Amino acid sequence: MIDGVKITPLRQIHDERGKVMHMLKTTDEHFDHFGEIYFSCVYPDVVKAWHLHQTMTLNYAVPVGRIKFVLYDDRPSSPTKGEVQELILGPDNYLLVTVPPLVWNGFKGLGTEMSLVANCASIPHDPNEISRVDPDNNSIPYDWAIKHR
Numbered sequence: 001m002i003d004g005v006k007i008t009p010l011r012q013i014h015d016e017r018g019k020v021m022h023m024l025k026t027t028d029e030h031f032d033h034f035g036e037i038y039f040s041c042v043y044p045d046v047v048k049a050w051h052l053h054q055t056m057t058l059n060y061a062v063p064v065g066r067i068k069f070v071l072y073d074d075r076p077s078s079p080t081k082g083e084v085q086e087l088i089l090g091p092d093n094y095l096l097v098t099v100p101p102l103v104w105n106g107f108k109g110l111g112t113e114m115s116l117v118a119n120c121a122s123i124p125h126d127p128n129e130i131s132r133v134d135p136d137n138n139s140i141p142y143d144w145a146i147k148h149r
Contacts, residue, residue, distance in 0.1 A: 002073045003080040004100035006030050007087070010061060012094055023061045023096060024120045030098050032057050035123035039116055042067060042109035047135040047144045049106020054129040057122040058099040065115025066090035069097060072104040072140045084142055090115070106135065108144055 001007070008030055011022040024031060035056065042048055042065075049070065060069065071085040088110070089095060099105055109115045123129075135144055 001080070002071050002083055002085045002103060003078050005071060005085065005103065006096075006098040008096040008098070010094045010096050012091070021061075021063045021091070021094065023063075023118060024059055030059075030096070032122045035121045036125060037118065037120045038125070039118055042107065042115050042117060044109045044111055044113065044115075047106065047108045049108075049135040049144070050104045050133045050137060050140055051106065052104045052131045053101050054131070055101050055123060056126075056129060057101060058097075058105070059120040059122075060089070060097045060099065061094065061118050062089040063091060063094070063116060063118060065113055066092070066110040067107040067115050067117060068110055068144075069107045070105065070142055070144075071099065072142060074104065074140075075102050082141075089117075104133075104140060 013020040067089050069087045069089050073080045073083050075081060087097065107117060
């Protein structure tokens with residue numbers, strides 16, 4: 001696991017009408033502060049990567065569909081420098097992934113339908129505090145292709 005990344009199981013409350021899917025409350029231990037909430041929709045097999053925030057903390061959950069979420073740590077003084085972390089997120093593995101600033105991350109849509117990725121960010125979007133590189137950037141040691149094990 002990458003240093004500073006937190007993975008929190010999320011509660012789903014089911015009944016005969018459907019369900020409620022919790023994500024984040026101000027009273028949660030892992031809550032930092034609120035900047036904005038946005039939703040990213042991703043089609044199957046599409047990769048939205050790589051990006052890194054200078055100051056924003058991300059809080060991702062996937063209430064609809066499934067994604068492969070990948071993090072890469074290249075922070076010079078991090079004890080997990082050089083590590084890659086891969087998670088499959090969706091309603092069947094409903095987690096909140098809290099990503100601290102300066103950790104590269106991205107995701108790929110899985111399955112046959114569009115997936116919905118929710119992010120409760122600690123600050124409003126600021127294009128001046130985000131860095132982006134191509135999904136196939138060779139400086140990040142990750143291949144987005146399907147891995148047959």
